[in-house]
Amino acid sequence: MKRSYGGxxxxxxxxxxxxxxxxDLIHEIPMDIYALHYLGLKPWMCYQDYDCNCDFIEYQRHASDSAHESRWTVYKAMPKKLKSYCSLSRELESRLRYVRRVARNNSFPDGHWKNKVQDPRTHFLS
Incomplete structure (x- = not known):
């Protein structure tokens, strides 16, 4: 019998x-899935550089670099005119920067807060 959620x-x-x-300690997404239901902070509400769920204590259970990477692979293949719908607002980016500082100040052990953010959608490249 295959695993299911709630049968x-x-x-x-x-x-x-x-x-x-x-x-799953490394939070890998199985290769044979047909649909991925994102829980927590959605990838398009995050930096492209890593899954920002890592920076939120309450969302760490939803963090997956493999799922995040697969979503951004799709984004990179999108037509340019559609990419504008995936922009970061200044408000969201300010929130991400704040939570990233909290993760750094608390030395979250996964170390995602150490990643250099190079996402071209950012307003405040650091």
Missing amino acids: IWPIKLNFLKDFTLIP
Whole structure:
């Protein structure tokens, strides 16, 4: 019998990005899934450089660099006119910068806060 969430859908049809339900220390997304349901902060609300869920204590269970990377691979293949719909607002970016400082100041052990942000959508490259 294949794993499912609540017995409703097989996991490969609607993989929930929640690693408390499926313990996986490196939070890898299975290669054979058909649909990925993003929980926590969505990748388009994050920097391209890493999954910002790592910087939020309450969202760390949803953090997955492999899921984040696969989403940005799709973004890079999009037509230029559609990419504008995936921009970062100044307000969201300010929030991300604040939470990133909190992660740094608390020395979160995953170290994602050490990544140099090079996302071209940023307003305040650091």
